[in-house]
Structure formats: structure tokens, C-alpha cells
Amino acid sequence: MHKVTAVGLRSLWYIVMLAIAFIMLYPFIFSLLAGLNTRTEFGHLGALFPVPSEPVWSNLLIIFTPRGIRPVLNTFMRTAWYTIIVCIMSVLMGYVLSRYNFKGKKFFITAILTTQVIPGVLTLIPAFVMMAHIPFVGGNNWMGMGGRGLINNSLAIYLPLGWTFLIWVFLFMQAMKGLPRGFEEAAEIDGCGFWRTIFQVIIPMQLPIIAVIAVNVALGVWNDWLIPFMYISDIQRSTLPAYLGQLVAALQRFGDRDYPRIFALSTVAIIPPFIIFFFLQRYIIQGIASAGIKG
Amino acid sequence: MSGMSAVKLRGPEKTITRAMREARIAYWVIIPFFVYIAIWNLLPLLLGVLMGFTEYNALTMPTWVGLRNYIRFFTQGDYLTLLWRQVWIGLICLSLNTVLSFLIALALNIKSRAKGFFRTSMYIPAIAAVSVTSAVFVSLLDPLTGGANRFLAGMGIDPITWNHSQFWMVFWVVVYFIWRAIGPATIIWLGGLQGIDPSLYEAAEVDGASAIKKVRYITLPGLRFVASYIILTGIIAVMQMFDIIMFLTAGNPFGQTDTLMFRIYRYGAVTFNLGMAGAAGTILGIVTLLFAVVYFKIVLHREAREDA
Numbered sequence: 001m002h003k004v005t006a007v008g009l010r011s012l013w014y015i016v017m018l019a020i021a022f023i024m025l026y027p028f029i030f031s032l033l034a035g036l037n038t039r040t041e042f043g044h045l046g047a048l049f050p051v052p053s054e055p056v057w058s059n060l061l062i063i064f065t066p067r068g069i070r071p072v073l074n075t076f077m078r079t080a081w082y083t084i085i086v087c088i089m090s091v092l093m094g095y096v097l098s099r100y101n102f103k104g105k106k107f108f109i110t111a112i113l114t115t116q117v118i119p120g121v122l123t124l125i126p127a128f129v130m131m132a133h134i135p136f137v138g139g140n141n142w143m144g145m146g147g148r149g150l151i152n153n154s155l156a157i158y159l160p161l162g163w164t165f166l167i168w169v170f171l172f173m174q175a176m177k178g179l180p181r182g183f184e185e186a187a188e189i190d191g192c193g194f195w196r197t198i199f200q201v202i203i204p205m206q207l208p209i210i211a212v213i214a215v216n217v218a219l220g221v222w223n224d225w226l227i228p229f230m231y232i233s234d235i236q237r238s239t240l241p242a243y244l245g246q247l248v249a250a251l252q253r254f255g256d257r258d259y260p261r262i263f264a265l266s267t268v269a270i271i272p273p274f275i276i277f278f279f280l281q282r283y284i285i286q287g288i289a290s291a292g293i294k295g
Numbered sequence: 296m297s298g299m300s301a302v303k304l305r306g307p308e309k310t311i312t313r314a315m316r317e318a319r320i321a322y323w324v325i326i327p328f329f330v331y332i333a334i335w336n337l338l339p340l341l342l343g344v345l346m347g348f349t350e351y352n353a354l355t356m357p358t359w360v361g362l363r364n365y366i367r368f369f370t371q372g373d374y375l376t377l378l379w380r381q382v383w384i385g386l387i388c389l390s391l392n393t394v395l396s397f398l399i400a401l402a403l404n405i406k407s408r409a410k411g412f413f414r415t416s417m418y419i420p421a422i423a424a425v426s427v428t429s430a431v432f433v434s435l436l437d438p439l440t441g442g443a444n445r446f447l448a449g450m451g452i453d454p455i456t457w458n459h460s461q462f463w464m465v466f467w468v469v470v471y472f473i474w475r476a477i478g479p480a481t482i483i484w485l486g487g488l489q490g491i492d493p494s495l496y497e498a499a500e501v502d503g504a505s506a507i508k509k510v511r512y513i514t515l516p517g518l519r520f521v522a523s524y525i526i527l528t529g530i531i532a533v534m535q536m537f538d539i540i541m542f543l544t545a546g547n548p549f550g551q552t553d554t555l556m557f558r559i560y561r562y563g564a565v566t567f568n569l570g571m572a573g574a575a576g577t578i579l580g581i582v583t584l585l586f587a588v589v590y591f592k593i594v595l596h597r598e599a600r601e602d603a
Binding site for chain 1: 314317318320321322324325328329331332335336338339340342343344346353356399402403405407409412413414415416417418419420422423424425426427428429430431432433434435437439440441442443444445446474478479482483485486527531534535538541542544545547556559560562563564569572573576577579580583584587
């Protein structure tokens with residue numbers, strides 16, 4: 001009797017979890033299928049599973065047109081840029097904050113932690129306004145008036161450095177606690193200065209945590225559609241998720257709806273995060289878990 | 296080891312120069328990053344507060360209007376309605392997400408070969424941007440051609456004009472929010488669950504404690520910090536949620552799903568009512584922090600009482 005209920009519970013567990021997993025994955029299945037439809041067929045189908053009678057693979061190749069490839073390249077470049085910057089920042093700052101003693105160290109650490117609880121609403125719009133009023137660019141005079149500043153300028157999606165990234169400095173600091181000082185002391189006796197210690201001791205020893213930082217930052221920046229969406233209206237200078245943001249926001253207005261194109265682009269935009277996720281899943285999970293537990 | 300003692304033997308004057316050298320490097324590393332981040336974050340924060348005291352449309356110079364925007368916020372228009380709507384929609388999203396993710400974490404905290412697959416599937420929605428997945432919901436909810444109504448028709452149920460009903464649009468906003476946010480929360484809960492010392496459960500088993508008692512007296516107290524983290528970051532997230540609203544409902548029907556954050560976004564980036572955007576943004580930021588502080592005080596107070 002006891003055994004029967006145990007088997008029953010196990011099966012129930014499987015059924016419930018499978019149902020949940022299906023719900024979680026369903027929108028991606030829908031998106032993939034819908035992106036392979038022709039426009040007319042999608043309009044007629046209106047099904048929960050819009051299986052195309054004949055898959056239009058060329059929908060997915062839309063990004064390999066001269067106009068289509070730019071946003072994709074921009075997204076890659078922006079992701080690479082911020083990933084590198086944040087990794088450098090986390091390693092350097094995390095290292096000196098955890099190992100060196102100097103005046104004001106407590107202040108810097110407190111400042112880093114404080115920035116993590118400041119609601120983004122306080123900076124979102126003013127940062128946008130500031131971007132429009134940077135002096136001497138985009139037709140602005142020395143007071144920052146008269147032009148549009150860096151709005152719609154490619155630099156706008158590369159220059160800002162949000163303070164939410166400082167959480168990774170903190171994570172690196174925590175990781176340094178687990179590394180015995182002996183390695184650095186040995187390097188110092190061998191005559192290594194600051195930079196050589198960083199490159200030859202700290203970075204090689206801390207590669208796992210650097211991977212955690214890189215993967216999570218890359219995923220976050222790839223998916224950050226809001227900043228390019230706000231700052232740049234020309235899709236040739238924007239990113240793929242921001243371009244999709246424009247298309248999806250337009251769905252709320254009246255007019256013509258090219259759903260298959262949106263879904264085809266969505267499928268393309270999901271591919272890089274999926275690849276990162278499937279190959280580097282443990283780094284992502286570790287990033288989330290350690291941010292939650294140590295933060 | 297002999298190397299280490301050699302360093303220490305070098306005498307006090309060396310130690311002082313070493314401390315100075317360390318401080319110099321530290322400042323050279325930290326201060327440029329801090330200044331740069333301050334320019335892009337602290338400066339806008341201060342500008343935003345100042346902006347709230349002006350009337351400003353981005354074309355002409357701002358004019359100082361004192362507290363007028365703040366008075367307007369509390370006495371005219373629908374700002375308080377929007378703030379309240381941000382709060383209650385956010386509260387539904389956050390509380391449901393916290394409870395559901397906890398239940399799923401409990402369900403996943405067992406030994407099974409399928410566990411990895413289920414955990415992965417929970418997390419996948421979070422790795423795609425809102426702008427990339429919300430079109431699925433928009434398309435399914437299309438009143439005429441959408442899959443949801445076709446499905447209902449197939450079941451013999453009358454179609455629902457989703458976008459004409461505040462209830463249904465809030466419902467779908469909540470569904471979408473949870474769909475995206477449940478994975479990370481589940482993983483954080485799971486991390487907390489695995490951090491609990493298993494010997495506590497063994498001891499409880501020896502004492503003959505029931506499963507519910509084990510959850511009440513071991514699991515829940517062991518998850519205090521994880522719970523605070525999920526709820527605090529959740530409060531900050533839902534109080535600024537506007538992307539889901541923008542993509543799924545655009546505030547419709549008739550502005551009945553419009554929230555304060557979505558209004559601030561439109562004032563700031565679309566209609567350039569920047570003075571009001573600054574004032575409303577400052578108010579929403581302060582309200583968010585107040586909620587966080589109140590939550591923190593309640594938790595700390597309760598913990599202090601339990602420990603006493």
C-alpha cells in the first residue's frame with residue numbers, strides 16, 4: 001500500500017512538472033512555428049500551434065540582408081564591449097577592495113552596496129534628458145542646448161555605465177575571500193608588480209568567477225532592449241531586441257501587423273542567449289544563486 | 296613560508312611605504328570607475344530631483360516652479376490612481392511569484408534525474424528579453440485571429456474580447472510577469488533550500504516531526520535571508536514595471552491598466568513633460584524605498600522578537 005502511494009506521488013510529480021515545463025517552453029515553440037509561416041497563412045490559422053503547411057525558412061534569413069544584419073552586429077558589439085568593461089572593472093576593483101588596505105575602503109564598499117537598492121526610476125528619464133544635452137555634440141552649444149546631443153547617435157548605447165553592474169565587483173570581492181593570500185605573496189617575492197600579479201595570478205586563479213560575471217553580463221546586455229529603444233530610433237544604429245521592441249510596441253496601434261516577421265526576428269534574437277545558456281548554464285545559475293545568497 | 300617571514304623582517308619603514316603604495320594603486324583603480332559611474336548615474340539622479348521643481352519641455356530652458364509639480368501630483372489629475380495601480384498590480388505579481396516559485400522549489404528539491412531538465416525549463420523564459428517574447432502574448436490575445444479565442448471557440452466557450460477588459464489585461468500582465476520571473480526566484484529558493492543543514496531534518500525525523508512541521512520549523516527559518524532578497528529585489532522590480540504594460544496593453548482599455556511608471560516613461564521619452572516626469576519619478580522612487588524599508592523593519596522586528 002505504502003509503495004503504491006509512493007509510485008502515485010512520483011507520477012503525479014512528473015505530470016505536474018511536465019505541465020509546468022510545457023507552459024514555460026510554449027511561447028518559444030509558438031514563436032518558432034509562427035516565424036515560419038507566411039503572413040496570409042498566419043492570419044488564417046490563429047491556432048495555439050501555428051504549424052506552417054510549408055515552412056518559410058527565408059523568414060529567418062531576413063537578418064542576412066544588408067539592412068537586417070546591422071542591428072544584429074550592433075547587438076554583438078555592444079554585448080562584447082560591456083562584457084569586457086565590466087569584467088575588467090570587477091577584477092581590478094574587486095581585487096584592490098578585498099586585498100588592499102587604504103583610507104575610504106569602507107566608504108567605497110558601502111557605496112557599491114547602496115547603489116544596488118536605488119530604484120531605476122530615479123535615473124531612467126534624467127539620464128535620457130542628460131544624453132540629449134551633452135555639450136558640443138549633435139548640434140548642441142556649450143550649454144547643451146539647441147541640438148539633440150547623443151540621442152540617435154551610436155555612442156549612446158556604448159558610453160553609459162549603469163551602477164547595477166557594480167554587483168559584480170562585490171561578487172568578485174567575495175570570491176577573493178576564498179583565495180589564499182599565499183599565491184600573491186609568492187608572486188610578490190618573485191618581483192611581480194600590481195599588473196603582473198593581476199594577469200599571472202589573480203585572473204588565472206579566478207577564471208570560474210570571471211566566467212560567471214562574463215556570462216551573466218553578456219546575457220543581460222544582449223537582452224537590454226530598453227536603453228537602445230529609448231536612445232536610438234534609427235534601427236541601423238540600434239540593437240535587435242530594441243528593434244523588436246519598436247515592432248511590438250507598434251502592435252498596440254492600429255494598422256498592419258506582420259506577425260511572422262516579428263516572430264522570425266524573435267527566434268533569431270533568442271538564439272545567442274539560448275546557446276550561451278545551454279553551454280554555460282552552471283555559470284548563470286551560480287551567478288543568480290550567489291547574488292541571492294551573498295548579496 | 297620562509298619567503299613570508301622575509302617580508303615581515305624588512306622593518307617598519309618598508310611597511311609604511313607598502314601601505315602607501317597599496318593606497319595609491321587602489322585610488323588609481325577605484326576613483327576613475329567611481330567618477331565615470333557617478334557621471335552616468337549619480338548626476339542623473341540629482342538632475343531628476345531638480346527637474347521635478349521645474350517646468351521643462353527639452354526645447355526651451357527650464358523654468359523653476361517650486362513645489363507646483365508635487366502639489367499637482369497629490370491634488371490634480373490621476374497620478375494617485377496610477378500610483379495605487381502600480382502598487383496593487385505589483386503586489387499581485389510579487390506575492391504570487393514568491394509563493395509559486397517557493398512551491399516549485401520545494402517540488403524540485405528532491406533527488407530525480409529529471410530535476411535538471413525541469414530547472415532549466417523554469418529558467419528559460421528569463422533568458423529572453425521582454426521585447427522578444429511579449430509578441431507571443433499579444434498575438435495569442437488578438438480578439439479576432441488570436442489563438443486564445445480560437446482555443447476557447449474549440450471548447451465551445453464564447454470568445455472574450457481580452458483587450459476590452461481591465462480584469463483580463465491585468466490577468467495576462469500578471470501571467471506574463473510570473474512566466475518570466477519565476478525561474479530566477481525558484482533558483483534562489485533552491486539555493487537557500489540546499490544551504491540548510493540536512494542534519495536538522497534528520498534530527499526532526501528522529502523526534503517524529505511531520506512534513507508540515509519540518510517546513511514550518513526548519514525550512515522557513517532557514518530561508519529568511521533568501522526570502523528577504525527575493526522580496527526586496529521584487530519590490531524594486533514591480534514598482535518600476537512598465538515594459539510588460541507597454542507591450543501587452545499600452546495602458547488600455549481606456550487607460551485602465553496605465554501605471555505610474557508607464558506614465559513617467561511617456562512623459563520623459565514621448566511627450567517631454569519633463570518637470571512632471573522628474574517629480575513623479577522622485578515620488579515613485581521614494582515610495583519604493585519606503586516599501587523596502589518597511590518590509591525590512593517588519594522582518595527585522597519579527598526576527599528580533601523570535602530570537603528573544
